[in-house]
Amino acid sequence: MEMKNYSSSTADFILLGLSSNPQMQKPLFAVFFVMYLITLVGNGLIILAIHSDSRLHTPMYFFLSNLSFMDICFTTVIVPKMLLNLLSETKSISYVCCLVQMYFFMAFANTDSYLLASMAIDRLVAICNPFHYDVVMSPRRCLLLLLGSCTISHLHSLLRVLLMSRLSFCASHIIKHFFCDTQPVLKLSCSDTSSSQMVVMTKTLAVIATPFLCILFSYLRIIVTVLKIPSVAGKWKAFSTCGSHLTVVVFFYGSVIYVYFRPLSMYSVVKDRVATVMYTIVTPMLNPFIYSLRNKDMKRGLRKLRDKIHS
Numbered sequence: 001m002e003m004k005n006y007s008s009s010t011a012d013f014i015l016l017g018l019s020s021n022p023q024m025q026k027p028l029f030a031v032f033f034v035m036y037l038i039t040l041v042g043n044g045l046i047i048l049a050i051h052s053d054s055r056l057h058t059p060m061y062f063f064l065s066n067l068s069f070m071d072i073c074f075t076t077v078i079v080p081k082m083l084l085n086l087l088s089e090t091k092s093i094s095y096v097c098c099l100v101q102m103y104f105f106m107a108f109a110n111t112d113s114y115l116l117a118s119m120a121i122d123r124l125v126a127i128c129n130p131f132h133y134d135v136v137m138s139p140r141r142c143l144l145l146l147l148g149s150c151t152i153s154h155l156h157s158l159l160r161v162l163l164m165s166r167l168s169f170c171a172s173h174i175i176k177h178f179f180c181d182t183q184p185v186l187k188l189s190c191s192d193t194s195s196s197q198m199v200v201m202t203k204t205l206a207v208i209a210t211p212f213l214c215i216l217f218s219y220l221r222i223i224v225t226v227l228k229i230p231s232v233a234g235k236w237k238a239f240s241t242c243g244s245h246l247t248v249v250v251f252f253y254g255s256v257i258y259v260y261f262r263p264l265s266m267y268s269v270v271k272d273r274v275a276t277v278m279y280t281i282v283t284p285m286l287n288p289f290i291y292s293l294r295n296k297d298m299k300r301g302l303r304k305l306r307d308k309i310h311s
Helices: 022-052 059-086 097-126 130-135 139-164 182-188 193-226 232-240 243-260 268-295 297-310
Strands: 014-015 092-093
Touching: 014 059, 014 097, 022 059, 022 268, 022 297, 059 097, 059 139, 059 268, 097 139, 097 182, 097 193, 097 243, 097 268, 130 193, 139 182, 139 193, 193 232, 193 243, 232 243, 243 268, 268 297
Parallel strands: none
Antiparallel strands: 014 092
């Protein structure tokens, strides 16, 4: 039987999506369309509230506004195409578009990871070295952290996509996922992917584990410092400033580690889809609620934005 090579730019992949059941397509479309709208509106309001309130022009909210922007970007890379496929019978995506989607998804997701680390550093300095906070977390250094996060993430994505573009895809061209992610695409390759898997795992370890370890180290330092505070009220106040960030970190890194830090032989279609939905769609949707529901400054900023809109 002749094996067809799908590595040319003229070939198409088929994205299987979340479910192959025809009866589930429209209900899934409705659910994820609403979730996508909530993500856009929620994160958009966070960005507008921060930029319209001068009292929120601090390092923590600078990183939060950029995190919200990245959440909008990387969900937009995935969700519109997924929604279109839910209403389409073909569900195809070209080889080039697949690589482009993979590139921007990884770039924005990795930037998210580094921004979470930057926010952990901000909390570390604020709690452990408050008298030097304005010097250490100066606008220039915050901007450098942002630019560094974007640069490293885009370089990593470029190298990953270049590596994937050298693979050959034979026979099956059905991607058992709702977007072009690394693991399900690697499963289709008829090339020897052992070296590619090793490189992918190593790069992912470097790009994902570095900010994660930074977050871990920051919070260990914070815990040690907070435990030295004599009053219970003081300890609670210090920990409360970190609660929202920690919640997002657990959601994001829990699902990312589950999906990417396993050998290809342990890849599970259904479990990986659920875990991927968590950090690509659910977490970006929940972030505005997590950061605003128990944050007095954000609530005040959102009220001020509401009053400006009404007036």
